[in-house]
Amino acid sequence: MIIHFDKILNDDIKKYLQQNYQIEINSKIKIDAFQGSIGKAIKLKDKQEEYEKIEQIIYNIESSDKIDILNMADVLYKTKDEKYEMLDYMNIVLIELAKKSCKYANCIKIVEETKKRIKLNANYDMSIDNLLFKLWEAIN
Secondary structure (H helix, E strand, O other): OOOOOOOOOHHHHHHHHHHHHOOOOOOHHHHHHOOOOHHHHHHHHOOHHHHHHHHHHHHHOOOOOHHHHHHHOHHHHHOHHHHHHHHHHHHHHHHHHHOOOHHHHHHHHHHHHHHHHHHOOOOHHHHHHHHHHHHHHHHO
């Protein structure tokens, strides 16, 4: 039997992390990544540095050239074990940016295509390179 639970409110997740792990999370984007799950929040709390680097890649992609983007993307190459979580987080950041500028909306599709390629056993590093180049082209 499967029991479905409602999502936990973002404020409750923030309080839980603060009380039990002394972690203060003020970023709406990071809270959205937890998707109403304390389990995800606990799992992702140790990956804050990686998530910040992913945010930096996306925020800086417009003002960077292709070489800079590949140099910043080290975090994506090193997190192969959490590849889908990292790509999902990338989409969460892109959704927030798409609310301000429609040029980011197409980028979500690019990330989803990359996830499909990886699931079909494409080379991970080449898929990430392709993803970053396509994101750069879509935004610039």
